[in-house]
Amino acid sequence: MSEWLLSLLYLGASIGFILSLKWLSHPTTARKGVRAGELGMAAAIIGTLLHAGIVDYRWILIAAFIGSAIGAALAIYMPMTAMPQRIALSHAFGALAAALVGTAEFLLVGGDLDTFTAGVLGLEMLLGYLTVTGSLIAFGKLQGIVRDKAWVFPGQNLMNIGVLAVGLVVVAALTMSPASTRLIPFLIVIGLAFGALFVLRIGGADMPTVISMLNSFAGLSGAALGFAIGNPILILAGALDGASGFLLSVFMCRAMNRSIVNGGFGGFGATPTAGAAQDQRPVRITSAEEVAMLLDTASLVIIVPGYGMAAAQAQHKVRELTTLLEKRGTEIRFAIHPVAGRMPGHMNVLLAEANVPYEQLYDLDDVNPDFPRCDVAIVIGANDVVNPAARHDPDSPIYGMPILDVDAARSVVVVKRSMRSGFSGIENELFYAPPTMMLFGDAKEVAGDLVHEVSKLPVPVLAR
């Protein structure tokens, strides 16, 4: 196939990828975006397959067939709650592909590499292999195979930085003398080790940030591979992926009031909060029946979901409740904190899957002004993201983190299993605030009880 046709197909692929991200800016055009991305990918693959350099198709076809089957099975059978795990796993696959191709390239060409390419390939391998183990550990933590808590010991940061530094020295050595390919196994081991150490260090609360960072690394290693083998479409797609992951990690850090460095090397997943003195103040306990009476006269109800709701699989029952209330003429909003789930935007997907219309899903900044006119705010499975201490208590570990101003609502109902504190182990003032009532129990059962109680209420005259 002629060279210009390949260039043309790659150009088409680039346009497809950029349009696909552009159309993702609104739910109405988003699926068109997926089509554009698929077309772009098809163009790039067809162009490459017809590329003059390919002489043997057997292994390509077999491997592609196996991969596609696994990919399709994962896409069809993975439940939406497991989405963060799946994404972590696919970061690992993407980085593995890039790292293996980079390794083979270095081993094959070795001494003939120019300094720039050798350096880029070295970095590409380091980044690729660390993303592989990092993502696998993240997968293990999310899936519950690896302990979710941060694994911390004294001198750990120093050790991690030391391992990374050794890796960079090996990369530098390879750059100076690309012929010494026997260094490559060391580089691989160091990359794999650093990735594991890096993510083991990080607690469950920081997962959204870590997943975004790994996303960025996977993209950048792809782009670096593009430089090394001189393939423009790899550079472009890798840069887009890298930029997206980077932006998302910035958003996540901002949502938790952390710097990027802090997210990776410390933070409240790790620091045990000083003694977290058990609060002995009394809380007001309520019942589903009482809450139903409040809901009877409410005109605006805001639901504040957290990961606890998803863990209890309560989203469908919650949707039943909001549908009932909507029929009675009540306005419903869902207030979604950026770190409400285990990855960016996770909560939105879970609620959309439970048939909550997306106009009801509100972002932090958009919903906060509504709390003062909200009659009942129902906090279900969320904790730290509604803790008013973040606003006024400089001693609190979460001080400065943007939160949902739930305490401004006229009444607040907190659905919770017990008085145990959340992810960060921080006492939540909201539970003791005057408008707050605690409704203890499993999120799904409580939501079911509320549905039952609300359906017994007399239908208001105004609503049809």
Next chain:
Amino acid sequence: MSHQVEFGLWIFMLATFIGFEVIRRVPPLLHTPLMSLTNAISGISLVGSIILAGAGRGMMATVLGAIAVCASSINVVGGFMITDRMLKSFKRSGAGGEAR
């Protein structure tokens, strides 16, 4: 600096810039589909894997290339399918099943 490297840096710089500008406009509502879509797109390593696996550069290249082809096609196929599955569930109120 060779011509190819210079060309590559231009692409990288412009693509990063476009990436930031376009992705900044994706609402938090769609951040999970965004990540799974960029994941699918980064399955483009498939291109590099195919070139490695098929160029007849010896046993080692073919084996590593084939593993890489397998890993990246998981991302391409799985990534696009699951993004579409997620986006299908985003509906307007009252739009029942007629989501397009």
